[in-house]
Amino acid sequence: VAPDDLAGLRRDVADCSRIVTAAALSGDIDTALRGLEQHRLLCAHRTGPAGVTDWDRTVRDWLGEPAARGFRAGQPLLVTANDHEAKVYNGDTGVVVRQLDGSLVAAFARVGAPVLRHPASLAAVQTVYAMTIHRSQGSQYHTVSVLLPPEESVLLTRELLYTAVTRAQQQVRLIGTEASVRAGVKRQVLRASGLRRVLQPQSGR
Numbered sequence: 001v002a003p004d005d006l007a008g009l010r011r012d013v014a015d016c017s018r019i020v021t022a023a024a025l026s027g028d029i030d031t032a033l034r035g036l037e038q039h040r041l042l043c044a045h046r047t048g049p050a051g052v053t054d055w056d057r058t059v060r061d062w063l064g065e066p067a068a069r070g071f072r073a074g075q076p077l078l079v080t081a082n083d084h085e086a087k088v089y090n091g092d093t094g095v096v097v098r099q100l101d102g103s104l105v106a107a108f109a110r111v112g113a114p115v116l117r118h119p120a121s122l123a124a125v126q127t128v129y130a131m132t133i134h135r136s137q138g139s140q141y142h143t144v145s146v147l148l149p150p151e152e153s154v155l156l157t158r159e160l161l162y163t164a165v166t167r168a169q170q171q172v173r174l175i176g177t178e179a180s181v182r183a184g185v186k187r188q189v190l191r192a193s194g195l196r197r198v199l200q201p202q203s204g205r
Helices: 006-027 031-038 054-061 158-165 178-186 194-198
Strands: 039-043 074-077 093-098 104-108 115-117 125-127 140-149 168-175
Touching: 006 031, 006 039, 006 093, 006 168, 031 093, 031 104, 054 074, 074 104, 104 158, 125 140, 140 158, 158 168, 158 178
Parallel strands: 039 140, 140 168
Antiparallel strands: 074 093, 074 125, 093 104, 104 115
């Protein structure tokens, strides 16, 4: 997908948000958590035009999310540091759900039953509409949209592209120039063993 053709991405973002928010407002924790897995926006970089920070802001604008701080039902969350006492860990994603009594709870999917915590009790958590490819490792989503950086980015490698593509269960959308796609397919990470060979003085020279 060309960088300026974002209609499909915007539609998927809106659809996912609508599912999650509706479930969260009705107190349906399981449906809200499953809704989070419908679509994920991934970036190679944290900052810059193709980075998480800028795109998180863009998605907020698309959704008309208020700038006010605090927690709200349907808010997608990312844990940014381990909290063993709360049993939530770096990279966990969850959602804020409104319970029947009107109180808010942060829910994180687990095998069996979700972990439920009061949002204000979480020491290291942030709203997440975009995340790095690196942080997405180990997760799976129905549809994944990958924002490719410029072709000269040192992070744009075959390994990174493979990690991003394999996060998707059904559909992958690559957003970037043809040059970026080619660079991602061709460029490989220089492994430590390969680096040693490059740096090792050649005998007889």
